[in-house]
Amino acid sequence: MSETSQFVEEVHPQHFRMRYEIENVLFEGESSFQKVKVVQTKGFGKMLLNDDLVMVSERDEFIYHDMLAHVPLFVHPNPKKVLIIGGGDGGTAREVLRHSEVEKCTMVEIDEMVVEACREFIPQTSSVFTNPKLDLLIEDGVKYMKESKDLYDVILIDSTDPIGPAAPLFGKEFYQNIYSRLSDNGIVVSQGESPFYEQEMQKKLQSLVAPLFGCHSFYNFHNLTYPGGLWSFLFASKGLRPVEDLSETKVLDSKLSFQYYNVETHKASFQLPEFMKKVLF
Secondary structure, eight states, rough: OOSOEEEEEEETTEEEEEEEEEEEEEEEEEOOOOOEEEEEETTEEEEEETTTEEEEETTTHHHHHHHHHHHHHHHSSSEEEEEEEOOSSSSSHHHTTTTTTTOEEEEEEOOOHHHHHHHHHHHHHHHHOOOOEEEEEOOOOOOHHHOOOOOOOEEEEOOOOOSSGGGGGGSSSHHHHHHHHHHEEEEEEEEETTTOOOOHHHHHHHHHHHHSEEEEEEEEEESSSSSTTEEEEEEEEEEEETTTTOOOHHHHHHHHOSSSSEEEEHHHHHHHHHHHHHHHO
């Protein structure tokens, strides 16, 4: 594609669309699971699209990956083993492995085409694939959780919306298996959908974790490319509390620099707006 064109994400076709200017299509293919595309955009850099939905843009990917990885890793006192389900672009693993105490990060991604497209065209996130601490498995994450016997300190569910290959990641059995694979102080954080457009899915996610985990809460972040701007993660643990057990000293001692995350943002993200409280509690 040599001339600038437009891509429109049909969020809610009757009343909401998101439009991007595309300078070039860098990759386009169809795997056994979904259509995969990497495009060069005006204003957002390179962008990964799965089934014509925006997954990652170079301009704002740091927001999502900061808040998915650093929130649980600074709450857990000693996260040595981390599991990522999904996350084929590599951004979550990149942030996880910036934590020196993490000895091993296992990443289970179902779609090899996503991994290879990002490896070639979006090194900003995929450069982590050469890290020796990363064990990248091209497998079905649901099957892996059912069959694995390994225990993890932190599990991160870096999934797309509950359609296509990601649909089973929003099921009861999956979260029961997550609970079994977490260590005594284990934490799971899941992609938690839009509080504006997916309230019913947020309620479903909460109903899945509430019977299993002693502590659970949504927390929010803002970005540019996900519908509505305001988006959520779901935090659940076997006892650790996301604000009270945050180690501010650990954040300071890490000497890590961030583009979005900080102690104040961590704490504030759990202060939910009133419309979410009324729906969820």
